[in-house]
Amino acid sequence: MSDATTAAPAQAGGIPQISHISEAVIRIAGNSQDGIQAIGGFLARLAGRSEQEVMTFMTIPSTISGGPSIFQVRIGSGEVLSAGDEADVLLCFYQHSYEGHLGSLKKGGIVLYDSDHVKEIPPENLSKYRHIGLPISSLVVEAIGGTGRDKGKNVYALGLIAKMFNLDVPKLHRLLQERFAGKDPKVAETAIAAFNGGYSHTLATAAELFKFKPGENVGHNQIVMGGNEALAYGLIAAGVRFGAGYPITPWSDIMELLRKELPKYGGSFIQCEDEIASISMAIGASWGGRVAVTGSSGPGISLKTEALGWAVMAEIPLIIVDVQRGGPSTGMPTNVEQSDLNIACFGGHGDSPRVVIAPSSVEDCFYTAIEAVNIARKYSTPVIILTDQGIASRIEAFAMPKLEKICQDISPDFTPVADHKPYDLAAADGITRHLAPGTRVASGKYPIVTGLEHDELGHPTGSPKLHVQMTAKRRNKLKKLGADLPTPTVFGPPEGQVLLVSWGSSKGPVEEAVKQARANGDAVSALHIKYLNPLPNGLEKIFEAFSHVLVVELNDEGFYGYGQLGAVLRARYCDPKIRGLNKVDGLTWKIREILDRVKAMTK
Amino acid sequence: MTALSFASETLTRTGNLNLASVPPLPEGERKGLTKKEVAADHPTWCPGCGDFSVLALYFKLIEKRKMHHEKITTVAGIGCSSRFPYFVQAHGAHFIHGRALPFATGVALSRPDLHVFVFGGDGDAFSIGGNHFTHTARKNVKLTYCVMDNNVYGLTKNQTSPTSPLGYKSKTDAWGSGDRPINPMKQAIAAGATFVARTTHTNPNHVLQMMEAAMDHDGFSFIECLSECVEFYPGAFDGANPRKGGQFPLVPEDHDVTDEYAAYKLSEDLMPGKFGIFYKVNRPTKNANEAKIISTNREKFVALPDWQILQKNFDRMK
Numbered sequence: 067m068s069d070a071t072t073a074a075p076a077q078a079g080g081i082p083q084i085s086h087i088s089e090a091v092i093r094i095a096g097n098s099q100d101g102i103q104a105i106g107g108f109l110a111r112l113a114g115r116s117e118q119e120v121m122t123f124m125t126i127p128s129t130i131s132g133g134p135s136i137f138q139v140r141i142g143s144g145e146v147l148s149a150g151d152e153a154d155v156l157l158c159f160y161q162h163s164y165e166g167h168l169g170s171l172k173k174g175g176i177v178l179y180d181s182d183h184v185k186e187i188p189p190e191n192l193s194k195y196r197h198i199g200l201p202i203s204s205l206v207v208e209a210i211g212g213t214g215r216d217k218g219k220n221v222y223a224l225g226l227i228a229k230m231f232n233l234d235v236p237k238l239h240r241l242l243q244e245r246f247a248g249k250d251p252k253v254a255e256t257a258i259a260a261f262n263g264g265y266s267h268t269l270a271t272a273a274e275l276f277k278f279k280p281g282e283n284v285g286h287n288q289i290v291m292g293g294n295e296a297l298a299y300g301l302i303a304a305g306v307r308f309g310a311g312y313p314i315t316p317w318s319d320i321m322e323l324l325r326k327e328l329p330k331y332g333g334s335f336i337q338c339e340d341e342i343a344s345i346s347m348a349i350g351a352s353w354g355g356r357v358a359v360t361g362s363s364g365p366g367i368s369l370k371t372e373a374l375g376w377a378v379m380a381e382i383p384l385i386i387v388d389v390q391r392g393g394p395s396t397g398m399p400t401n402v403e404q405s406d407l408n409i410a411c412f413g414g415h416g417d418s419p420r421v422v423i424a425p426s427s428v429e430d431c432f433y434t435a436i437e438a439v440n441i442a443r444k445y446s447t448p449v450i451i452l453t454d455q456g457i458a459s460r461i462e463a464f465a466m467p468k469l470e471k472i473c474q475d476i477s478p479d480f481t482p483v484a485d486h487k488p489y490d491l492a493a494a495d496g497i498t499r500h501l502a503p504g505t506r507v508a509s510g511k512y513p514i515v516t517g518l519e520h521d522e523l524g525h526p527t528g529s530p531k532l533h534v535q536m537t538a539k540r541r542n543k544l545k546k547l548g549a550d551l552p553t554p555t556v557f558g559p560p561e562g563q564v565l566l567v568s569w570g571s572s573k574g575p576v577e578e579a580v581k582q583a584r585a586n587g588d589a590v591s592a593l594h595i596k597y598l599n600p601l602p603n604g605l606e607k608i609f610e611a612f613s614h615v616l617v618v619e620l621n622d623e624g625f626y627g628y629g630q631l632g633a634v635l636r637a638r639y640c641d642p643k644i645r646g647l648n649k650v651d652g653l654t655w656k657i658r659e660i661l662d663r664v665k666a667m668t669k
Numbered sequence: 670m671t672a673l674s675f676a677s678e679t680l681t682r683t684g685n686l687n688l689a690s691v692p693p694l695p696e697g698e699r700k701g702l703t704k705k706e707v708a709a710d711h712p713t714w715c716p717g718c719g720d721f722s723v724l725a726l727y728f729k730l731i732e733k734r735k736m737h738h739e740k741i742t743t744v745a746g747i748g749c750s751s752r753f754p755y756f757v758q759a760h761g762a763h764f765i766h767g768r769a770l771p772f773a774t775g776v777a778l779s780r781p782d783l784h785v786f787v788f789g790g791d792g793d794a795f796s797i798g799g800n801h802f803t804h805t806a807r808k809n810v811k812l813t814y815c816v817m818d819n820n821v822y823g824l825t826k827n828q829t830s831p832t833s834p835l836g837y838k839s840k841t842d843a844w845g846s847g848d849r850p851i852n853p854m855k856q857a858i859a860a861g862a863t864f865v866a867r868t869t870h871t872n873p874n875h876v877l878q879m880m881e882a883a884m885d886h887d888g889f890s891f892i893e894c895l896s897e898c899v900e901f902y903p904g905a906f907d908g909a910n911p912r913k914g915g916q917f918p919l920v921p922e923d924h925d926v927t928d929e930y931a932a933y934k935l936s937e938d939l940m941p942g943k944f945g946i947f948y949k950v951n952r953p954t955k956n957a958n959e960a961k962i963i964s965t966n967r968e969k970f971v972a973l974p975d976w977q978i979l980q981k982n983f984d985r986m987k
Binding site: 111114115244287288289290291299302303307308310327329330331332333334336338339340342343344346347348349350351352353354355356358372373376380466467469470472473475481482483484501502503504505506507508510511512513514515516517518525526 | 691693694706709710737739740755758759763765770772773775776778780782803804962963966967974975976977978979980982983985986
């Protein structure tokens with residue numbers, strides 16, 4: 067909200083003046099059962115419908131019910147790359163929310179609190195932040211009656227925010243009606259009454275109200291969703307019709323969505339007894355003729371690695387989603403970390419090359435899923451989509467995909483063949499292609515798939531020569547993929563002092579850090595790597611033009627001072643200027659954190 | 670919009686494909702397969718192994734039921750008996766240890782046109798794969814699981830198996846096994862298998878009979894087939910072999926195969942125990958349940974292309 071520009075003339079009668087702003091960060095803090103995510107979701111969706119950019123950030127307790135929870139939403143009329151370092155407005159429901167989150171509010175920011183619950187305000191805070199105390203809990207009872215009190219608090223607060231930011235009330239009413247469509251009409255009526263209660267509050271104690279400048283994404287026809295949703299829908303668009311999984315946070319949303327949606331397309335998603343069964347079942351279905359999906363988060367991925375090795379050996383196309391969380395072991399199940407790169411790229415026994423791709427935003431989740439399916443099919447290989455809790459749970463608006471063009475049919479081909487050797491060493495492109503069971507082979511010689519080293523038909527062999535040849539075959543087809551991958555382009559000038567290398571969800575914050583650094587006159591650029599295994603070629607040429615290459619990762623700096631991608635880049639390029647810029651606090655990057663670390667590492 | 674580096678494209682099978690057109694062959698004109706046509710690699714089992722007889726009877730089943738190559742789907746895990754798919758000239762998969770059932774479930778559920786046969790041993794079924802045995806039975810996935818039980822780990826050369834009897838001396842129990850063996854019949858019935866049968870490799874006609882009945886069962890059909898390991902546990906099943914002085918008692922004719930408790934009772938003493946179908950009931954299969962969910966869900970989208978179904982969802986997210 068720092069770039070508030072034209073302040074409207076102050077109006078008479080103690081009515082707060084209206085400032086026109088191009089962006090705002092609003093943090094809502096309470097308990098998880100307060101429906102805080104719902105308020106955030108409404109705000110995000112409203113922004114999407116208002117042709118604005120939006121990004122959210124939430125923390126959810128890993129306890130079963132309740133516990134402190136927050137939702138932060140950043141709405142911008144222009145580009146939004148991160149959820150924002152500091153909040154402009156903090157809405158807090160409880161004393162603990164007030165105490166826990168005041169530090170996230172920028173100096174001079176507005177704290178709107180429920181004075182029924184927040185009782186102790188240290189006097190020294192009053193000069194630092196603008197305090198607006200309202201007995202929200204009592205006001206909700208006034209608006210909708212005692213019974214709906216706990217349920218209505220969030221919507222009442224949404225009304226207050228709508229008032230404060232002059233949000234589009236008819237659009238919000240419509241969102242509320244859509245949200246409660248199909249339920250007892252009284253539910254929507256109560257929600258609207260609660261909203262109107264909040265909206266009709268004068269907020270007379272506020273010195274200033276706000277209004278967003280019109281959004282820049284005019285005519286974009288935006289949709290709003292979370293990263294896990296986008297990934298699941300991407301798989302559907304890609305033609306995936308079978309999946310198998312086992313519940314684990316934060317992957318479960320994807321399996322729940324696929325379970326619900328796939329039958330509409332004639333497909334199934336099966337909840338299995340364990341992680342091993344789920345990857346095995348997905349591999350079986352893939353072999354059945356159509357690429358299938360399984361997924362998990364860190365601990366589950368560990369369990370899947372033996373079967374993954376089989377899919378590498380048998381060269382079966384397969385999609386494995388890893389929604390990373392804090393590890394090792396049960397770790398920090400509801401926090402973000404990027405510490406599964408090693409297991410994704412190298413996890414398992416033996417030499418088992420596979421493909422690893424990481425989406426960088428909610429929109430990218432959708433398209434990455436499609437791309438992963440196409441790579442899996444084209445190269446007959448398992449592909450790991452390495453997403454993370456940070457993208458999984460955040461909401462963004464993006465342009466409506468052109469579904470008619472994008473959606474693909476990948477149903478198997480059962481046309482009889484004269485003869486077939488899946489592992490033909492003489493194949494021009496070096497790539498294995500399987501026949502789906504049910505396909506007639508006129509020669510009467512049928513191929514087999516196995517985890518044993520095999521000959522060209524898939525039959526087991528102990529031949530040293532064949533093991534050498536087949537190992538090379540499995541490696542070379544993916545080397546070829548690496549050579550076909552586009553070299554990523556530098557964000558900012560292609561030469562300078564510092565190159566920040568990012569992967570996954572860090573892309574937005576890193577690019578925002580670059581913008582800020584350049585605004586301060588520092589020669590900082592960024593390079594985002596989407597294809598992590600194999601890497602695209604040509605990175606060394608990009609590195610040459612910078613004095614420092616800092617790999618920004620949400621994982622530990624390890625024994626030698628660089629994180630997991632840092633280690634891979636060092637191994638490949640033997641370049642000592644590649645260093646790690648790491649953290650493991652379970653939270654997404656703040657822009658200031660990146661800039662401070664860059665300064666400290668390069669002075 | 671993000672550009673796709675790998676746009677959708679029509680994928681040819683491979684360069685090795687002989688593209689000479691293959692004449693269509695109507696079902697009616699196709700002959701049943703001979704044993705020679707359905708045999709692939711020469712089995713690697715030790716001479717005298719009980720598994721030979723199970724393989725021979727699988728060939729016989731294919732021949733008798735006039736199955737065509739491409740419709741035969743043979744899946745196995747790891748173990749001596751699990752080498753099975755290599756010996757069958759048909760589409761097959763040799764998967765990892767203990768996980769043949771979930772793999773086969775993936776095939777069965779996504780390819781309802783195929784009847785999947787899974788072969789494996791006692792270690793695969795009841796030790797490393799124990800969890801999958803329970804859950805595949807419970808889900809009642811339509812497939813046939815034939816466990817060739819030899820009461821010993823043969824491939825790794827004589828360690829105790831989950832079905833080794835008490836006192837069995839192996840390399841890992843030199844003083845005799847002390848762990849209560851698993852009773853495969855009770856295990857299967859308790860887990861919810863809807864077809865549970867028992868046979869032995871020394872009675873070929875009976876093996877074939879059980880295989881046929883299993884194949885015709887609409888649901889998870891489990892066959893426990895005693896299959897002697899002549900190398901590490903010779904004579905294990907002499908008690909069930911009349912030619913070795915044992916007995917081959919059939920399931921009594923008055924046994925009610927739908928009576929779970931009676932089936933459980935039949936499973937009590939397994940040497941020699943009884944042979945035949947212990948339990949057989951009809952319960953909706955996982956395949957049928959999924960098909961029903963699909964047809965109910967698709968009712969609303971009749972004649973809509975997939976992209977329009979997705980578009981409906983996306984329109985709600987605006």
